[in-house]
Amino acid sequence: MKSLTTMILLASLTGASLSVQAADACSPVRMADPGWSDIAATNALAGLVLETMGYSAKVDSLAVPIIYGGLRDGQVDVFLGNWMPAQKGFDDQFIATGKVTRLAKNLEGTEFTLAVPDYVYAAGVHDFKDLNRFAEKFDRKVYGIGSGAPANQSIQDMIKKNDFDLGQWKLVESSEQAMLAEVDRAVKKQRFITFLGWTPHPMNVKLKMHYLTGGEAYFGDSGSVYTVTRNGYAQACPEVARFLSQMRFTLDMENAVMAEVVDKKISNGEAARAWLKAHPEVLEAWLKGVKTADGKEALPVVTKGL
Template identity: 50%
Template sequence: MSKTLLRLLCMSALVLPLGTSLFSERAAAAEPEACTTVRMSDPGWTDITSTNAVAGVLLEALGYKQKVETLAVPVTFEALKNRQLDVFLGNWMPAQKRFVEPLTASGDIVVLHQNLEQIRFTLAVPKYVADAGVANFADLAKNADKFDKKIYGIEPGAPSNQNIQKMITAKQFGLDGWTLVESSEQGMLSQVTRAGKRKDWIVFLAWEPHPMNTNFDLVYLSGGDEYFGANYGASSIYTITRKGYAADCPNVAKLMNQLTFNVPMENTIMGGILDNGSDAKAAAKAYLKSKPELIVPWLAGVSTRDGQDGMTAVKKALGV
């Protein structure tokens, strides 16, 4: 054997383990093929449409695909339990407590973290109605005829609607004979818009973040603590996943565990969708491009689908 050939063989022996090691590290960073598509849910609420859009912009930049299904809240929890969904960004608490507690106790879902805190979620009236003396749940029955004995809610099956119906059934606050009008977020807000133009009286479900807080001059009602919680239904929103998702897809789970939102962000993105007719992901991408500092903590330790640097990939996609 020539000395040249011997040197080449020795160099190959040194290089091969190094190359193999690098490949193995990249392979280890890459998740299973099943993780490529991240299955999520939207109950038809613009705030969750907005947060899903933010997640979608990040996921696509990282090399994943996002699949969002429009599902009512009870169906969403059932789908998570049956492993038909991976992630839900809209776990409102305490409103969804009765869905969450049995599934966390059985281990069928995992609560990752709080993604938005201290927001309001209760009944509200236009300010002209509040100025006429309606400031508390107890004031509703006194003005039953003006309200036509109706409370406007969102989509059928929503926990908030169930709370309202429970309140009516129990004849709380003198609401005997009142009716819950169920439709959708947009259907309800259309009723509020029509009522406002005519200065008709209306009581409806309201929450923040949402452009309704700037589009309408509204007042949240006090006194509903038993059904919506203290401090005008002060709520927090959590990110939840199906059982085993963090073990199956650790990179996406890490992103979801670090993804947090704030009221100005959601109001801006929702405003783009509802007021300007923007595509949700376009509105989310425009917001993130204007606030690139937000992505820094979200992407800490997060890689692309094929194991490359996640921050670099997202910044490139945003053009920042």
């Protein structure tokens, strides 16, 4: 009997040791953020759950092309911001060719295209084809986000092809924050401006703005966002991958977290914790069948840990 008891104890200890070793091999979970408010929010939600499960999460700020290169080369584990169809070029280059793995859809119903303030819309700018009618008022400029962003490349293609008579226009590239600061300055002076807009994002609440029609060939109509990983990640870190594959967001969820950050001047982590504490029911779907780093059922551990 003692021998059997000893064997069971050793087996249990060995299993626990292997679980800890596997968890150690999967920590930190290396994530990426291109400097977008929505990805900062979703990274914070994912990171909080992962840390409560016993993993650490590390987020690096990287340009989109560097993120995909990092996923291909195994230097980045997870990216929650594969916006489609805006990132079709990267999808063709990395995902369709099998260099990066698409794990799951995490959001649907997104909008991502050029936008204008309400007074510009009221003046008659409703569609891409309306822009050049007011070229001088716009100073022939389109304000985009960080260099290398897929949406910027779409705008550059549009200008190069002289679509919508925009061949003489110029793309102004900057960070998301700098672009929105320029929009704020324009709005205060009631100056004409067109810029990249998307939802979910606090800009949809803060600004009185309208999305332009007509750019579907470049930006699609309604889009989706996917979670992508380096190849082999689901096999190497199955519990983390199972959680990430089940993690779904909504427009309202992301907008609420981002609005907390802006309105209350708090960190994304603080906003994510407050939202999850107020909506613990989402964890049931996110953590179905998922184990913590030390092999326990994740749902009760995470719920208690929040």
